[in-house]
Amino acid sequence: MRAVFGLVLIIGVALAGGAVYLARDYIAQTQAEVERQKRAAEEALANVKSVPTVDVLVSTRALKYGERIAQEDVRVVKWPEDAIPEGTFSEMAAFFPEAAKGDRFVLRTMEKDEALMAVKVTEPGEAAGLTSRLAKGMRAFAIRVDVASGVSGFLRPSDKVDVYWTGSLSGAIAGNNGEITRLIQTNIELIAVDQTAGSDLAGATIARTVTVAATPEQIAALAQAQNTGRLSLALVGVQDETVASAVEVDQRKLLGIKETAPAAPAAVEEVCTIKTRRGAEIFDTGIVTPCTN
Template sequence: MNRRLVTILLAAFVVAALCSVLVYRLVGMRIAAAKPQPSTRVVAAATDIKIGTVLSAPDLTTVQIMGTPPKSAILDAKNAIGRGVTSSLYAGEPILEDRLAPVGSGGGLAATIKDGMRAIAVRVDQVVGVAGFVLPGMRVDVLISGVPPTTVATAGAANNTQVRTVLQNIEVLSAGSDIQKDAEGKPQQVQVVNLLVTPEQAQVLALASNETRIQLVLRNPLDTKVATVQGTAMTNLFLDQSAPATKPKVSSRPAAVKKPPEMFTVTVINGNTKTEDKFATPGGKQ
């Protein structure tokens, strides 16, 4: 047989084998993709559910999840009924264990408080509440402004108002309004924000609420650094920062010391009388 013909046949056989393997793999992938993936029905929220709500049967439904469900997903509605919601849920969202309070802890704001932490209500400025930026889950810094106790009794204490940052990176549990009475006993609506703090921080806020004015400052939730912030006083706002401080001019030459004028003496002899007179003149000699 012709050697050239054998070479051509072998090359064709190799190409055909490679094409067969490629087609086999493509067809296998298509068949595998066409197979139905396993699915699981998990418990989900039937409607939007606010934080602190105690779940009941009408609040729950089930949804089909393709593939492997999350490890903390709830498969039986009985495991969710009667538990408080620690984070707001939306309609159709699967309910996870870490979004619910422990069994038997009930609902409301108390169910959202972490171990070792406390929730404290802080009355804030009306503008803060109207702006609507203080929402559950956000992070804020707490500023206080007032007159230090050591200067209250001194003259001009009203001009010594100071502001300081007392707490940083505090989580907001809830925000809303409350009805309180003013000095005349009339009801008025005030903005109240519940903050998640440690017991020590709760003492600071309790004292600040009675003695100073509190202002909340919104911060980026990803920014968890505690900055070193110095307090400032009302008088510092009116200082002229642009004017350089004047310094006394210092002459490079030492001050000349004035020399006393040279003196010369004139002696006058009149008989037995002798008198002396002194005169000052430039270059004079005695």
């Protein structure tokens, strides 16, 4: 019995010693791998070149169209020098000048930590109205729309649309007594939908009017078209750079009806006769030979 106990004790001690040896070997390998990775990270960090940065002003919170921008809404961050967006501000003094006659307002919705750019904010003292959205030489013009003509309410400020006119040319063009639809303006920019000029609308909005930015000549054409027919808007894709050509569809073109020339009148065969007197009566007798004078 003692011999069996001693044998079991010896086997247990041997197994414990083997386990300790394996554990020590595993720990040594793990430490060696950690040291190798640490040296590799230090070498990679030493080889990384420092990226030059500059100061850029960013928003400290989400800003919506028309909001006043206060100093607590702006902070300075380091920005890679070769990746600065155009029109950013680098100093608080440039964004909040001491000689400013008023506050700046948001023209385009911005998210938290987004860089402040000149195109997204007004000048100091300038209101965030439609006048600030109009480029030089452009005017604002309102177009009446409904669910059908207004692209089911999916129009947003800053979208671009093509404008189609549908009306009758009866009396204006001879031979055309039906309605026609014609593309009259292309890539017209929307600057407001109803009373909203911000682009952060949620869901579809059934508008009654949309306001577009156009030249005086374009506005004259739109006003004439709106007073003489119906206007419909077609939304232009964001990445669509194609230039729409002249488009006109009337009822005949819509139904594929082709105009046919009127049939020429049938030629009347000329019959020549000679007069023959028989006593007191005169008779006409047809002849086969060609007629002469």
